[in-house]
Each structure stands twice: as C-alpha cells, then as structure tokens.
Amino acid sequence: MNRKIIFLITRADDFGGAQAHVLLMAEALIKRDYNAIVMAGGEGYLSESLESIKIRHIILENLVHPIRPYKDLKAYREIVGWLKQEKPDLLTTHSNKAGLLGRLAAKKLGIPVVFTSHGFLFSDGTVFIKRKIYQYIEMILSRFTDRVITVSESEFKLAVDRKVATLDKVRVIHNGLPDIGPEQIAVPAAQPPQLIMVARFAEPKDHRLLIQSLAGLVDQAWTLVLVGDGPQKADIEKLIIKKNLEDRVILKGSRLDVPEILAKSQLFILSSKREGFPLSILEAMRAGLPVLASDVGGVNEAIVDGDTGILYTSGCMESLRSGIIKLIGDPQLRQSMGRKGRNRYLEKFSSETMVEKTLAVYNELLI
Numbered sequence: 479m480n481r482k483i484i485f486l487i488t489r490a491d492d493f494g495g496a497q498a499h500v501l502l503m504a505e506a507l508i509k510r511d512y513n514a515i516v517m518a519g520g521e522g523y524l525s526e527s528l529e530s531i532k533i534r535h536i537i538l539e540n541l542v543h544p545i546r547p548y549k550d551l552k553a554y555r556e557i558v559g560w561l562k563q564e565k566p567d568l569l570t571t572h573s574n575k576a577g578l579l580g581r582l583a584a585k586k587l588g589i590p591v592v593f594t595s596h597g598f599l600f601s602d603g604t605v606f607i608k609r610k611i612y613q614y615i616e617m618i619l620s621r622f623t624d625r626v627i628t629v630s631e632s633e634f635k636l637a638v639d640r641k642v643a644t645l646d647k648v649r650v651i652h653n654g655l656p657d658i659g660p661e662q663i664a665v666p667a668a669q670p671p672q673l674i675m676v677a678r679f680a681e682p683k684d685h686r687l688l689i690q691s692l693a694g695l696v697d698q699a700w701t702l703v704l705v706g707d708g709p710q711k712a713d714i715e716k717l718i719i720k721k722n723l724e725d726r727v728i729l730k731g732s733r734l735d736v737p738e739i740l741a742k743s744q745l746f747i748l749s750s751k752r753e754g755f756p757l758s759i760l761e762a763m764r765a766g767l768p769v770l771a772s773d774v775g776g777v778n779e780a781i782v783d784g785d786t787g788i789l790y791t792s793g794c795m796e797s798l799r800s801g802i803i804k805l806i807g808d809p810q811l812r813q814s815m816g817r818k819g820r821n822r823y824l825e826k827f828s829s830e831t832m833v834e835k836t837l838a839v840y841n842e843l844l845i
Contacts, residue, residue: 480511480512480513481512481513481567481568481844482512482513482514482515482564482565482566482567482568483507483512483513483514483515483566483567483568483569483570483840484514484515484516484517484561484564484566484568484569484570485500485503485504485514485515485516485517485570485571485572486516486517486518486557486569486570486571486572486576486579486580487500487516487517487518487524487571487572487573487576488518488519488541488542488543488572488573488574488575488576489518489519489520489522489524489543489573490516490518490519490520490521490522490523490524490525490535490537491519491520491521491522491523491524491525492522492523492524492678492732493522493523493524493527493732493734494596494678494757495596495629495653495754495755495756495757495758496572496573496594496596497523497524498655498757499572499594499596499629499653499757500516500524500572501524501527501528502654502655502656502829502832502833503570503833503836504516504528504533505531505533506829506833506837507837508533510837514533514534515533515534515535515536515564515566516528516533516534516535516536517535517536517538517557517560518535518536518537518538518541518576519537519538519539519540519541519542519543519553519576520537520541520542521537523732523734525537527734536560538553538556538557538560539556540552540553540556541553541556541557541575541576541579542575543575545575550575550579553579554579554582554583557579557580557583558583558586558587561583561584561587561589562587566589567589567590567844568589568590568591568592568840568843568844569583569584569589569590569591569592570591570592570593570594570840571584571591571592571593571594572593572594572596573596574599574612577593577595577619578615578619580593581593581619581622581623582619582622584622585622590624590843590844591622591623591624592623592624592625592626592627592839592840592843593619593623593625593626593627594626594627594629594836595626595627595628595629595633595637595754596629596754596755597629597633597752597753597754597775598612598616598633598636598637598642598754599612599616600612600613600616600636600640600642601636601752601775604752613640613642616637616640616642616643617640617641617642620642620643620644620647623643623647624647624843625647625648625649625839625842625843626643626647626648626649627648627649627650627651627836627839628648628649628650628651628754629650629651629652629653629754629755629776630650630652630754630755630775630776630779631650631776631779632775632776632779633650633754633755633775633776634648634650649835649839651832651835651836651839652755652776652779652780652826652827652831652832653755653756653757653760653827653832654760654827654828654829654830654831654832654833655757655760655761655764655823655827655828655829656828656829657764657824657828657829658737658764658765661741662737662738662740662741662765663741663765663766663820664740664741664742664743664744664765664766664767664816665744665813666744666745666766666767666768666809666812666813666815666816667744667809667810667812667813668744668809669699669744669809670699670700670701671699671700671701671743671744671745671805671806671809671812672700672701672702672703672742672743672744672745673692673700673701673702673703673743673744673745673746673747673802673806674702674703674704674705674739674740674743674745674746674747674762674767675688675702675703675704675705675706675746675747675748675749676705676706676736676739676740676746676758676761676762677704677705677706677748677750677758678706678707678708679704679706679707679708679709679710679711679714680708680709680710681710681751682750682751682752682753683708683748683749683750683751684749684750684751684772684792684793685704685710685714685749686710686713686714686717687749687793687795687798688702688747688749688798689714689717689718689721689723689727690717690721690795691795691798691799691802692723692726692727692802693721693722693723694799695799695802695803695806696722696723696726698803698806698807699806700726700806701726701727701728702723702726702727702728703727703728703730703739703743704727704728704729704730705730705731705732705733705736705739706730706731706732707731707732711729714729715729736761737761737765740761740762740765740767741765743765743767744767744809744812745767745768745770745802745805745806745812746758746759746762746765746767746768746769746770746771746787747769747770747771747802748769748770748771748772748777749771749772749798750771750772750774750775750777750792751772751774751792751793752774752775753772753774753775753776753777754775754776755775755776755777755779755780756775756777756780759771759777759780759781760780760823760827762819763780763786763819763820763822763823763827764820764823764827765816765820766816766817766819766820767816767819768786768787768788768805768811768812768815768816768819769781769786769787769788769815769819770787770788770790770798770801770802770805771787771788771789771790772789772790772791772792772793772798773789773790773791773792774792777789780822780827781819782818782822785815785818786815786818786819786822787815787819788801788804788805
C-alpha cells in the first residue's frame with residue numbers, strides 16, 4: 479500500500495514560495511508512487527494548479543491567514559477531522575498558521591509531523607514584542623515536531639540560536655526549481671532595461687523603498703514591472719502616482735506566466751526587509767538575470783555579491799539606488815552576472831536536488 483503524505487498549507491489563493499514548494503513536492507511524490515494530498519485554506523492559484531495536474535486537494539473552510547481565534551479553533555477541529563478520516567502516515571506543514579494548527583493536530587492524533595519553515599516570524603526584521611511572542615510559540619511547538627526543515631543556513635542558525643529546535647531535529651534544504659526552456663532565458667544586456675520585482679505587496683517586501691529610490695532616477699532609461707498582489711498594493715499605486723511614475727512602473731497583478739515576464743526583463747530586484755530563502759531569486763537566476771537584492775535571511779546563500787548580482791543594505795535607499803545605477807548603466811555587467819547566476823542555479827538549486835533531500839527527511843519518519 480502506498481504511503482500517504484498530507485501537505486498542509488494556510489493559503490491556496492496565493493502563490494508564493496511556500497505554495498510553489500508544496501506543488502513541486504506533491505507532484506514529485508505522486509510520480510514516485512506515494513499518495514500525496516494537499517489541504518489548504520481557500521481556493522485560487524494553488525488549488526487550480528493542483529487540479530490541472532490531478533493532485534487531490536482538500537479545501538479547509540475555516541483556515542485563514544489573519545489571526546481569528548474563533549475561526550482558528552474551528553480550523554483546528556476541521557484539520558483534526560480530516561486527519562482522522564484520511565489517516566496519513568506523515569503530515570508535513572507549511573506556513574506559520576498551518577504549522578501551528580497542524581502540529582497541534584498531529585500531536586493529538588499521534589501522527590509524525592514535519593514543519594518546513596519558509597521564513598520564521600521571529601527573525602530580526604520583526605517588531606521586538608511580536609518576535610518574542612512568535613519565538614515562544616515556536617519553542618512550544620518544537621516539542622510536538624519530529625523534524626524541522628529550514629530553507630536556508632541563516633534560518634537554521636536562527637532556529638538553533640533561539641533554541642526553538644534542537645540540532646537532531648533540524649535539516650537545511652535549500653529551495654529548488656525545475657529548469658526552463660531556452661525561449662524563457664532573458665537577455666540582460668538589452669536596452670533600455672526592464673527592471674522587475676516579483677513579490678507580494680506586503681510590508682516586509684518594502685516596495686515603498688524601491689519606488690522612492692527609482693523616483694530619483696527619472697533621468698535614466700528604465701521601466702519597472704511589479705508582479706504580485708497584496709494588502710499594500712493600493713498604497714503603492716498611490717505612491718507611484720505621487721512620484722509621477724505612472725508611465726515608468728507597470729503593475730501586472732498576480733500572474734502564472736512569471737517565467738515569460740522574466741524572459742523579457744534585464745534586471746531582477748528584491749527589496750525585502752526580511753526573507754527566508756526566496757524562490758523568486760532562484761526564478762530570476764534560472765532565467766539568467768542579474769539580481770539586486772537586500773542582504774537579509776538566506777539571500778546571500780543564493781547570490782554571490784559582485785559576481786551573480788549585488789547585495790545592498792536592507793532599508794538603505796542610498797545603497798539600493800547605487801546598485802540600480804551601476805546595473806542599469808552597464809549592460810555587459812548585467813549579461814555577465816546573469817550568465818553566472820544561471821550557472822549557479824544549475825549547479826546548486828535544481829528541483830531534483832531539493833526533492834531528493836526533502837524525501838529523505840520524510841522517509842526518516844516513514845520507516
């Protein structure tokens with residue numbers, strides 16, 4: 479009988495790094511004759527993608543992203559009910575709300591559980607009081623967790639240093655992506671350069687800093703494409719109008735054709751205040767794009783500063799603007815960095831490597 483593994487994630491109506499990871503792993507397990515099922519709150523990009531490749535998914539009516547105590551209690555009971563019905567051999571949880579409720583449910587039912595952190599909420603970019611609360615919660619939850627997977631060395635160090643997980647439980651597995659066709663490889667040296675950022679419009683991504691930085695560079699030739707949706711999108715649209723950048727900044731919304739948009743771009747930018755190990759950077763490297771990104775979380779484990787891209791000081795407009803000026807003004811440097819970035823992706827961040835390492839962790843608990 480095939481071993482049954484359930485993936486639990488908070489949101490199916492979004493498609494960030496956690497959702498991409500779940501989709502990739504679930505598809506890989508199905509191909510290896512495991513019985514993979516995805517449980518998620520809501521419907522959207524993830525659920526539609528799962529349907530398209532015929533992977534069974536369960537919609538959790540009460541699992542939502544914001545903290546809603548009454549609804550969260552109902553979501554916990556809903557998760558327990560499904561786990562009792564499905565009787566999985568392993569539960570693997572992704573994103574923080576699903577990680578909390580899922581691990582409590584697994585503990586109640588005696589099901590082995592893995593928590594994959596796509597970015598701890600108690601990192602240094604979080605407000606102090608929230609950081610302490612999240613850290614305390616994770617310390618408690620770690621007692622109910624059989625394995626913790628971190629997607630970067632920096633997250634591993636954070637977990638161990640803050641004593642939220644013991645060395646015997648934590649594994650580091652960098653994110654990985656399947657390769658693309660030659661038609662989706664960018665030409666970074668093309669002029670004028672199209673800059674692109676793929677990220678949710680949320681406070682940690684700091685779109686505001688990027689727009690303010692570019693507002694001082696209107697004398698240079700560039701356009702910016704912003705891909706994504708989120709709670710701060712309307713505020714960023716207002717800022718774009720205020721800075722008279724409507725003709726220079728294009729908002730694409732959430733898209734499923736990101737590789738095609740990257741292929742038409744010349745420079746990838748990520749202005750985050752905090753990150754785990756962002757898949758968006760790997761997508762850019764895979765497309766052969768140079769990357770200008772804030773030096774936070776595990777970003778410097780993907781980007782080699784000065785070789786495959788430029789790392790700038792998070793929150794520093796002068797540092798970000800300096801990097802933009804350097805890269806939009808040197809097409810050959812963009813081309814060289816993009817080529818080296820793609821080679822680094824091929825060497826270190828393939829989907830095959832990630833799948834095999836992750837499956838090895840799952841199998842530690844299935845034997």
